[in-house]
Amino acid sequence: MIAEPTVGRLASRTVRSWTADATTAPADAVLEVADLVLEIDTDRGPIRPVCGVSLTVPAGSTLGLVGESGCGKTLTCLAAADLLPSNVRAVRGEIRLLDMRRALDTGARCADDDRRRLAWRRRLAMVFQNPLAALNPVRTVGWQVMEAFRVRTGASRRAARIEALGLLERVGIPDPRSRMRAYPHELSGGMSQRVMIAMALAGNPRLLIADEATTALDVTVQAQIVDLMRELQAELDTAVLFVTHDLGLVAEVADTVAVMYAGTVVETGPTRVVFDRPAHPYTAGLLRCAPRLDRDVVRLDPIDGSVPAPTAERQGCAFAPRCPRASARCTTSAVSRQARGSAHVVACHHPMPT
Amino acid sequence: MSDVGATGAAEALAPPVSTPRSGASAWWRRLQAMPPSVRGAALILVVAVVVAAGARWMAPFSYQETDLLHRLQVPLDVEAVAAGHWLGTDKLGRDVLSRLLVATQVSVALALLGTVIGAVLGTALGILAAHRGGWVDELVMMMVDWQAAMPFLIIALAMLAFLGNSLALFVLLMGIFGWETYARLARGLLLSAREHGYAVAVRSLGASPQRLYLRHLLPNVMSPLVVQLSLNFPQTILLETSLSFLGLGIQPPLTSLGQMLGEGRDFLLTAWWLAVLPGSVIFATTLSMSILGDWLRARLDPTQRPG
Incomplete structure (x- = not known):
């Protein structure tokens, strides 16, 4: 399948599950996902919602992961966080998080792995789409932030309380002392998301995965949360994997961007480059159908057709049936990645002309 | 956020300076917020617990002391009151009030112990089944189905008949009674809460899984379990009384409400108080517990909690 040049070296090696070694980890990447393939068994046979995703989140920067609903963004995140639902099976792939490495091909789970699994999860933090559902309804907000800190660091109740107050203040919650005693149903959506971010930041994780973190919020609150996240990232030097289907948000937040389509990453590169000179016809199509204020466009230009069903094996490019530039070769032979300028990679036989 | 201050957990977290009101007055406010029926039920249960705790000191006579000259005295009768037997005496001249106090102690203690054992056992097995899944889950659920399909009275009778009647076995039986409802309930609730x-x-x-289940998920599914506990407690009292009534439970000279009821059965036409008095105590405690449990369920849900 498709493998990025930087991770091809890793994928070719034989590695055991859950190995931890600092020697081979390049200093610049916090998270590396290599050739991830996930499968779900259904009544009509297995489907592959993720087939061959590779991406890299460099230290201290933000990777924007964009794509339409059902393209595998969330499953990729859950795989990275080791939170895959039980009905999803990893076929192959490898994920590296800081100094830990995990091969996903075995699928076997042994009891010895439990400690490593917890250690893995403690290195990253997730901010979920629906903050109201992601908070425990019967515990106070303060208790939950304290708990997050205690799980990560094993700190005492007293230390956790001081830390929680500091975190709530840091994420911009007014009067954190009294808000500590509030229950989640007493908070607004924006306030809950701030609490979720406070929980995520507890114990200083090196990677923050924000899975549609602002989608459930209205636009003004969304802007506040995005500003907060950028501020905190600059302050704490945390790497962020920012998942969204909002192109405008990606342009604002991300340093680099990865565009997903039907379970694969079709294009990655620095945000400015990808947005100004998209190489993949899908990216170009997406950008064409986003409304813009700086140009006079009478009608938006949608992409014809619809997303293909995620069947197990497919030949050629998944976007070929909808692609205006497709040729006969696109439906038969698999696409490989080609570099196009520094750090700009596209998976297409006929990329857009520069 | 001042309305949050009314909850116990919030009180504990509150810094001393900004505590809105003192603990005592908050308790008083909560007491006043109770509906009258719940207040009555709570009062009866408090009396029952106090009686259960201090029965031996409160009883005017020893519950075993016979007085054949004053047999079957009528409660509140001039003669009985003069002899100090306010609630009359039974066929051996034993003081009914004293016996009633001790019987309440024995029955409430047994039911409490049995309910707690059942709840802890059942919930633990439910958690295990939900967490492990696979054959553990199937085994636990098979045991649940097996117990649910067998009338428990038959199991109890068989065990008591074969293994002999000891207090320890009897307590164990009370504990085994009803565990399956907690197990089934806890498993189902946790499976859905987990998602x-x-x-x-x-x-x-x-x-860790322990932390997830015990500190996060269990508090969320607590209210149905508490309701089940409140339903199970009266049933356990009734089971104890049924077995004692049949002569397989608490053995004389020790007494219990069921045992008193069983003895009183023979005198229903001549000495009504021997059956009616313990029967009334059983009725009052079980009803109170059910009312209180229902009220507790509403209180335990933070979204239903009134200001």
Whole structure:
């Protein structure tokens, strides 16, 4: 399948599950996902919602992961966080998080792995789409932030309380002392998301995965949360994997961007480059159908057709049936990645002309 | 946020300076917020617990002391009151009030112990089944179905008949009674709670399964379990009384409400108080517990909690 040049070296090696070694980890990447393939068994046979995703989140920067609903963004995140639902099976792939490495091909789970699994999860933090559902309804907000800190660091109740107050203040919650005693149903959506971010930041994780973190919020609150996240990232030097289907948000937040389509990453590169000179016809199509204020466009230009069903094996490019530039070769032979300028990679036989 | 201050957990977290009101007055406010029926039920249960705790000191006579000259005296009768037997005496001249106090102690203690054992055992097995899944789950659920399909009275009779009647065995029986409802309930509730966003969020923090189940999920599914407890407690009292009534439970000279009821059965036409008095105590305590449990269920849900 498709493998990025930087991770091809890793994928070719034989590695055991859950190995931890600092020697081979390049200093610049916090998270590396290599050739991830996930499968779900259904009544009509297995489907592959993720087939061959590779991406890299460099230290201290933000990777924007964009794509339409059902393209595998969330499953990729859950795989990275080791939170895959039980009905999803990893076929192959490898994920590296800081100094830990995990091969996903075995699928076997042994009891010895439990400690490593917890250690893995403690290195990253997730901010979920629906903050109201992601908070425990019967515990106070303060208790939950304290708990997050205690799980990560094993700190005492007293230390956790001081830390929680500091975190709530840091994420911009007014009067954190009294808000500590509030229950989640007493908070607004924006306030809950701030609490979720406070929980995520507890114990200083090196990677923050924000899975549609602002989608459930209205636009003004969304802007506040995005500003907060950028501020905190600059302050704490945390790497962020920012998942969204909002192109405008990606342009604002991300340093680099990865565009997903039907379970694969079709294009990655620095945000400015990808947005100004998209190489993949899908990216170009997406950008064409986003409304813009700086140009006079009478009608938006949608992409014809619809997303293909995620069947197990497919030949050629998944976007070929909808692609205006497709040729006969696109439906038969698999696409490989080609570099196009520094750090700009596209998976297409006929990329857009520069 | 001042309305939050009314809850116990919030009180504990509150810094001393900004505590809105003192503990005592908050308790008083909560007492006044209770509906009259709940207040009455709570009062009866408090009396029952106090009686259960201090029966031996409160009883005017020893519950075993016979007085054949004053047999079958009528409660509140001039003659009985003069002899100090306010609630009359039984066929051996034993003081009914004293016996009633001790019987309440024995029955309430047994039911309490049995309910707690059953609840802890059942919930633990439910958690185990939900967490492990696979054959553990199937085994636990098979045991649940097996017990649910067997009338418990038959199991109890068989065990008591074969293994002999000892107090320890009897307590164990009380504990085994009803565990399956907790197990089934806890398993189902946890399986659905586990899929909620907050459960995934806690797992993403790197919390261990014990922490996830005991500190995060269990408090969320507590209210149905508490309701089940409140339903189970009266049933356990009734089971104890049924077995004692049949002569297989508490053995004389020790007494219990069921045993008193069983003895009083023979005198229903001549000495009504021997059956009616313990029967009334059984009725009052079980009803009170059910009313209180129902009220507790509403209180335990923070979204239903009134200001």
